[in-house]
Amino acid sequence: MAFGKGHHLHLIDGSAFIFRAYHALPPLTRKSDGLPVGAVAGFCNLLWGELTAARAQAATHIAVIFDAGSKTFRNEIYDQYKANRPPLPEDLRPQFPLTRDATRAFNVACLEIDGFEADDIIATFARQAKEAGGTVTIFSSDKDLMQLIGDGVDMHDPMKNKRLGREEVLEKFGVGPERVVDVQSLAGDSVDNVPGAPGIGLKTAALLINEYGDLDTLLARAGEIKQPKRREALVDNADLIRISRDLVRLRDDVPVGVTLESFELQPPQGEAVMAFLKQMEFATLMKRVGEKLGVAAPALEAGKGYEVAGAHEVAEVTQAPIDPGSYVCVRDMATLQGFIDQARQRGWLAVDTETTSLDEMRAEIVGISLAVEPGVAAYVPLLHRTGTDDLLGQVTLVPGQMDRDAVLAALKPVLEDPSVLKIGQNMKYDAKIFARLGVQVAPIDDTMLMSYAMHAGLHNHGMDELSQTYLGHTPIPIKELIGSGKSAVTFDRVDIDKATRYAAEDADVTLRLWQMFKPKLHQAKVTTVYETLERPLVPVLAEMEMAGIEVDRQVLSRMSGAFAQKMAQLEEEIQTLAGEKFNVGSPKQLGEILFDKMSLPGGEKGKNGAYSTGADILEDLATEHELPGRVLDWRQLSKLKSTYTDALQDHINPETGRVHTSYSISGAVTGRLASTDPNLQNIPVRSEEGRRIREAFVAPKGKVLVSLDYSQIELRILAHVADIPALQQSFRDGIDIHAMTASEMFNVPLSEMTSDIRRKAKAINFGVIYGISGFGLARNLRIPRGEAQGFIDRYFERFPGIKEYMAATVKFAQERGYVQTLFGRKIHTPEINARGPGAGFAKRAAINAPIQGTAADIIRRAMIRMPQAIAGLPAKMLLQVHDELLFEVEEAAADTLISRAKEVMEGAAHPAVAIKVPLVVEAGKGANWAEAH
CATH class of the missing domain: 1.20.1060.10 (Taq DNA Polymerase; Chain T, domain 4)
Incomplete structure (x- = not known):
């Protein structure tokens, strides 16, 4: 049947699907031969999801359009077009043909044409479909395709699960789709190396086009523009702007060689799909697709240890679909009690708070969201205010909300019940909010930290990214509720119905992530890391942060x-x-x-x-x-x-x-904590001025600050993991390690050591841990590069075990895609096999990560044990700064605190790891931090 009126064509930007899958998901290799297939797995899941959506949306025709190669007709117009694009990752290159095979296996038409980009082919088919009387939906988030939006053509952003029409184009470009090309011609594009007009961005470009009507009129009248810089940019670069227009304007006359009729939507053929999925060894996807198609999934060969979906594939949620419209707004105690009863029956409760601020010490609680099973979630509004002030400047509460104290009284027993697990995303924030209101939330599980334990180094661990990556769902953006920039409002001014959809969705998504991640911890062999280094640290840090x-x-x-x-x-x-x-x-x-x-x-x-x-x-x-x-x-x-x-x-x-600083547990891939708002970890201690800032941190009257600091812990770990006998013996004997290194390297007796020689050895000792180059050491010491490189060369000659450790660590990372600390923390190294400018950095990071990560694990273990060790003392642990812990204590108890804390810190590695050198902690006390350290 000829394509015409009533037909609906879905055009999928296949290249965008591939890159989304590659960058959003962890690496995955085929177990039988090590072939990289992570992008293929993600692509298959996205395509399967789109096929499901196409049928639900009554699509009649569908095609996946790919880029054929890097060179197109645009390179003939401008030889620098896309010249800044980095080369394809080596592990992605072999996956491109497999995605074409996947498309055909799912019985979907696919096309690519040499000399043209996928966008041009999409533009051509969109024109043909419109002219034939049909409608088109383009599946992509590529801004260049927005110029095609209009009558009969819309876009769907699969990243945000959002329709894009004329209003969205106006919001992004400041002009309608018909003038997008004009605006892009002026603004240029740094990613594609489209030059545009120097100094003119999107906002200015839109302003000019709206004022003059179109690009040709603007260029013809550019001499009339009063602002000198704009006038010169347009007059002097008119030819470049016109070239830019040729680059950004999509061709809709590509000789495609096929007809729209060939894109008719066909059901997948079970045998062909299963054969491909078996070849790729996607066991979980085979099962899901087989169930939908009513065919049995073929068995994979036993004993191969095949990777399955889980953390590597976008999951198709097998429970109820995520539907924000289904959530409950709790406005009475009976409804709230129903959720509490369900939580007690199940033994878990996902919980989240909505507040007026990200500062937990000042934020007011606005509402509480709860989820007891996937799709069963609720929001309890407590403090939503009207959008207008009265004559006295006072705001009033929106009617129909519950009393805060009554709600807290009802929730307190279950939130504090040790038999009910409380599940959250970044649970430390919510625990502090509740603690300020007299509720001590425990025990807890944290999906952010579960992801961090499994996926450190692969991606960030915020809820939105986790939801998109592992559930294939884009949550409602907070900006849709509160706005952004100076016009943003606080959450208490958000409409309750909108707040219910947003907040309850957070709890629902968190619960689904928890159900997925909990068993994966064991499969990824990081259960011990999560249970001993991540989860128990949450209440410790919360107490420190609240102490301030x-x-x-x-x-x-x-x-x-x-x-x-x-x-x-x-x-x-x-x-x-x-x-x-x-x-x-x-x-x-x-x-x-x-x-x-x-x-x-x-x-x-x-x-x-x-x-x-x-x-x-x-x-x-x-x-x-x-x-x-x-x-x-x-x-x-x-x-x-x-x-x-x-x-x-x-x-x-x-x-x-x-x-009151705030610590991010998952902020650094190595396990180091990150301090924010304010950052108290980056106060320089090498300069006199930096050290003086610590004088402002003081103890109250009758108390002192006590500092306990690991001495050269990373060098001690290096001596252990690289098995350097000379360094190990020096640490056991308590010798000045920097003086010893200088003596070994420069053949200077310890009795004749000068401060300058020791300073150079110290810089090399610490620099080697971070893979410092001759250039870097020259900068640090402010000496010529040749002299600095000579120091490093002599260092490796004197301690060859260090170079052997470095080579072995890089090889381990290249083979497995991660390195490990002595305590089992995995730090993924996705760029370790890359080529180009980033390759050296990836190797240095891989070398350093087990050392820095082990040091981070040790101080975490000490912090987790510390509350019990100092219980009964008039003391608080206040700060952690890399290898240092800072306490506040009544002066009379300072020595007792030092004794107990030193014992904990120096024994923190045991019994898990028997380090071959002693861990030494230096202690000090004083009226301020500078005196104590």
């Missing part, structure tokens, strides 16, 4: 003044060295001084026409001239002032008078 630390505002204020004076003095010195006055804080002016006036080497200009003057460049130049080093000193002071002595004053909580 006292900061002396006056000390900070005086330091800000002193830093300002020192900066002014440095500015004078820098300008004297330069021979003229200039703005030291201006990278453009600094670049002109360094590279134009002083003719220093290494000057490179960026796209904005200014020289690059980043820290790495200045560190290189500091070995050649005094001025760059002074600029680095000025910048450090400027950062200390703006980031700490000025900003910390704003972080003092008005209710507690203390600063």
Whole structure:
């Protein structure tokens, strides 16, 4: 039957599906031969989902369109088109033909044409379908395809599960689909290397097109534009803009060689699909597809240990589909009690809070969401306010909400019940919200930390990303409710019906992720990591964060003044060295001084026409001239002032008078904690000024701060894992390791050691752990590169075991895709086999990760044991900064605290790991942090 009126064509951007699957999912190899198939697995799941949707949406025709290759007619127009694109990952390249095979196996038409992009082919078929009287839906999130939207043609963004029509185009580009090409021609595209007009972005481009009507009129009247920069950009680059238009405008006249009738939607043939899925060894997908098609899934050969779906494939939710419209808004106690009773029957409850702020110490609770099984979720509104103020500026609560105290009283028993597991995503936040309201939530399971234990290094662990990756579902974006930027509102101003859909969905998604992840922990062999290093750390950190630390505002204020004076003095010195006055804080002016006036080497200009003057460049130049080093000193002071002595004053909580940082457990792939709002882990301790900032962190009257710090823990771990006898013996004997290294390397007796030689050895010792290069060491020591490389070469000659460890670790990562700490933490290394500029970094990261990760695991183990060890003492654990723990304690109990805490920290590795060198902890106490450390 000829394609015509009443027919609906689905056009799938196949290349977009492939890249989404590759970048969103963990690596997967075929067990029988090691062939990479992760992108193929994700592609098959997406295609299967689209086939299901096509039938539900009464599609009559469907086709998958692919890119044939990197070179098209656009490269003849502009040879730099897409020149900045990185090369394809090596493990992705062999998967492209397999996705074509997959499409045909599912009985779906697919097409690619040399010399044209998939977008051009899609544009051609969309035109043909419209002219024949049919309608078209394009499945892609590619902004270039938005120019096709119009009567009879819409788009569906599979990433966000959202329809894109004219309104969405207006929102993104500021113009309708018919003028998208004009706007893109002006704004250019850095990803595809479309030049556009320098200095004109999307907003300005839209403003100009809306004012002048179209691109040709704008270019013809460009001389009338009053703003000089815009006028010059258009007049001087008119030809380049027209070339850009030829690049972004899609061709709709591609010689496709097939008819729309050939795209008629056909049911998959079970035998062909099963044969392909068996070849790929996708056991779980075979089972799901077989059940739908009513055919038996063929058995895979036993004993091969095939990978199945789970964490590697986008899961088709076998429970009730995610439907935000089905959730319950709880407005009475009987309904709430029903959810509480179901939680007790099942033994678990997914819970989430909605609040007015991300700051747990100041946020008000607005509502609570609950889920007891997939699809059975509810939202309890408590503090939604009207959108307008009364004459006195007071806001009133929206009617129909429950009393906060009554709800908390009803929930408290089940939230504190040890027989009911509470499930959450980033549960530390919610636990602190409840704790401030007198509810101690326990026990808990955290889906964010489960993902982190299994997938560290593969992707982030936020709920939206986990939902998209593992459930194939895009949750409602928070921006749809509260807006963004200056116009954003707090959650208490959100309509309750919308809040119910959003909040209950969070609880529902979290519960589904938990049901998927819990058994996977065992399969991934990380149950011990999660149960001993992740989950028990949550209540410990929550208590530390709520305790906070006292900061002396006056000390900070005086330091800000002193830093300002020192900066002014440095500015004078820098300008004297330069021979003229200039703005030291201006990278453009600094670049002109360094590279134009002083003719220093290494000057490179960026796209904005200014020289690059980043820290790495200045560190290189500091070995050649005094001025760059002074600029680095000025910048450090400027950062200390703006980031700490000025900003910390704003972080003092008005209710507690203390600063409350927040720790991210999953923020670093190695297991290190990350401190935010404010970041107290990056206060420099090498400079005198950085150390002085710690003077502002003080103990209340009658108390002292106690610091306990692991001594050279990463070097001790290196000595153990690389099995370096000389280093191990030195640690056992308590010898100064940096002096020993210097003596070994430079043949200098310990009795004749100088501070300069020891300093160089210290820089090498720590640099080797991070895979430092000769360039990096030269920057650190501000010495010539050749001299620095000579130090590193001698170091490896003296301690050959280190190089052997490095080679073995890289090989392990290349073969398995991850490295491990001594405690079993997996740190994935997806880029380890990549080529190009990132390859060296991936190898250095793989070498360092087991060492830094093991150190992180050790201090985690110490922190988890610490509350029990110091129980009964008038003491609190306040901060963790890399290898250091900071406590606040009554002065009379300080020595007892030090004794107990040292014992815990020095024995933290045992009994899990018997490290061949002793762990040593150095302790100090004082009225402020600087004195204690």
